[in-house]
Amino acid sequence: MSMSSGYPVGAKITAKLRQEKLCTHMEGQRLLGLCSTSGPLFIIGAVATGIMNNPALGFFLAVSHYLSAVTIGFLMRYYGKEKPVIKNDSLSNPLTDMLDYRRKDGRPIGVLMGDAVKNGVNLILMIGGFIIFFSVITSMLKLSGFLSFFSIILSKAFPFETVTPDMVSSFLIGFLEVTNGAKECALLQVPLIYKAIMVSFMIGFGGLSVNAQVMSIVSETDLKFSVYFIFKLLQGIIAALYSFILITWFSDMQVFNLSGIAGTDIWEATVNYNWIHVFMNSTINLLFILAFIMAVSIFKHKKRPFSSKPFRMY
Incomplete structure (x- = not known):
């Protein structure tokens, strides 16, 4: 980040x-x-x-x-x-952890989006x-x-x-x-x-x-x-x-x-033309990869029993 x-x-x-x-x-x-x-x-x-x-x-x-x-x-x-810590060798699923954290948080999606916008605006104002x-x-x-x-x-x-x-x-x-x-x-x-x-x-x-x-x-x-x-x-x-x-x-x-x-002609051609197509293709491929990883993670997560606490979307 x-x-x-x-x-x-x-x-x-x-x-x-x-x-x-x-x-x-x-x-x-x-x-x-x-x-x-x-x-x-x-x-x-x-x-x-x-x-x-x-x-x-x-x-x-x-x-x-x-x-x-x-x-x-x-x-x-x-x-x-550093004080000695207990190492945990078990692997965790990031999407599963995110969903679990979301249920423990308890705030509705609307409140989360509002808080994210307010925190972002406050940070931008501070930087400026x-x-x-x-x-x-x-x-x-x-x-x-x-x-x-x-x-x-x-x-x-x-x-x-x-x-x-x-x-x-x-x-x-x-x-x-x-x-x-x-x-x-x-x-x-x-x-x-x-x-x-x-x-x-x-x-x-x-x-x-x-x-x-x-x-x-x-x-x-x-x-x-x-x-x-x-x-x-x-x-x-x-x-x-x-x-x-x-x-x-x-x-x-x-x-x-x-x-x-x-090398000026090579660099100018790369900056003015090729980099746009490379960026777009790379972004699209990355989105497909992320979508595939999320789909696999959700499929694996469904096999685990969910918490009794409801997942509120309002």
Whole structure:
């Protein structure tokens, strides 16, 4: 869900699991670090294609982002000490568990749909509010001159001549809010690999805007936001490192050429035509597979005796 929907859905689901005691504190803390990722539509569609105007870059950004999340998941394995648990080797049917949970919940379908819509709208309003808040802060820093002042000072602190005040300014803006930082990076007159590394860090870290959203969500649980924040910083660094490695290794390939010279016709044809048909065919096939799995699950579920509690559909 986190990979498909993006920030902060993974944190929302993890917090709900913890509130319902479906996971331990340590499991929830580890899930929070692993399952807080950006969505492919944002990385490939919004950032790479829309902002950076380079669809091929989306491949490197997405792969490095999800590899960094998996790496953080492995590192979180060594965080804290977990109490021994009793392992249950029996396999369960997901659809059966869903139907059983539905009967235990007891709310009518209409109430469930209404609650889902209200929770979704509230989450969207919260996300939009944080984005506006940090965008206003960015504008204030620009207009006041503080952003330029700190950018010049920080750029001189680096021993590399390639680090310019504009690069530092773009990085600081992305540290606050990812989308604004990506827009600033796209305007930089620097090699593309520098832009990719900076944007990859921004997406991996999520910016203070996303971290504030997660802090608001986990505040109702016993999960530690400070641990999450540290590991998100580490994820941003790892994502930037992965982007550097991937672009260095594969940018010369024709399909993933980032210079816009070789492989342009192939990529444009893929983006403008073939991907639509591939997406539609894949979606249809996936729906058929899911329908088949659900039919088999329902058939198996009918063999089990249902609870005496009625299944209300009103």
